[in-house]
Amino acid sequence: MTLNVQFHTIFMMFLSGIAIGAIFDVFRVLSGKLRLPRWTIPFIDMVYWIVATILVFRLLIYSNEGQVRVFIFLGMGIGICFYFAFLSTWIIRLTLLLIRITIAVYRFIAKTVEIILIKPIIGLYRLTVIILGFLLAVAIFLYRIVLQLLYPVWRLLLWMTRPVHKYFVIPVWLKKLKGNIILIFRRLFSK
Template sequence: MTLNVQFLTLWMMFVSGLALGVLFDGFRVLAGQLRVPRWTQPVTDLLYWSLATILVFRILYWSNHGQVRLFVFIGLLIGVVIYFTSLSKAVISVMHYLIRTVKALFRFLVKTVETVVVKPIIGLYRLFILFLGFLAALAIFLYRIVLQCLYPFWKLLIWLTRPIWRPLQQHLRMPRWLARIGGWFERMWVWLRRWF
């Protein structure tokens, strides 16, 4: 292993140590923001260490084909120590700022969709219901007018046809079921006149 490869590996392990710190703080901030229950901490720890192991060994394999030497651990340790002593607070602040920005953007998008899409649809639905109510009221009004206009003609028709059906009624006996149907129609007519 040449000196250049060793320095490259040391530098990459230093960067990996910084990345491990950022990843650790990222997990902490997200767990705090999402209010993850306490009992899930072993699962998140396992997830963190799995991601950290994969990250470190991928970088190690890329930099020196996976050879583990003492300077690999020294580079990791220096990166982690420098990160937690000088960069951790700034990175956490940036993460909080990014989360607040994403939340504000999400709220803005929800408000925009509500204003541009949902409220017009609700307004159109209410307008449609109002229009249907207007049509129903107009239909009832026209129905009442037609009933009131036809009532004199109905009375006139009964009066004109009385000489025809009066003698027939006296000579022909109407079946009971037909009389019941006639009584039902008469009651319906009275009911319709009362309501309309």
């Protein structure tokens, strides 16, 4: 292994130490902001270590074909210390800013969907209900007027056919119809 490869490997492990620290801070901020249940913490830790291990070994394979040496851990340790000394607060602020931007975009999209889609649909539904209610009220009103206009005609018809009732047999369905009509008129005029 040449000296150039060793310096390249130390630099890559330095970068992987910075990346491990950044991933740690992002996971920590996200788990704090999302208020995840306590039972998910071991799962999140496991995901963090899997991601960190894959990252380190991918960089190690890229830099020196996967050979593990003592200076690799030294480079990672220096990278982690450098990150927490100089970059941690910036990454946390950046993560919080991205969370705020994401929430603001989500609220904007939700409000836009509400204004453009949901409110017009609700307005159309309410307008339809009002129009149908109005038409129903008009239909009931006209129905009552027609019944009131026909009532004297019906009484006249009954009066004119009274002599016929005495001499002819009236079909049963006509008697029921007469009873139903009289019942409807009584209900209408009793109110």
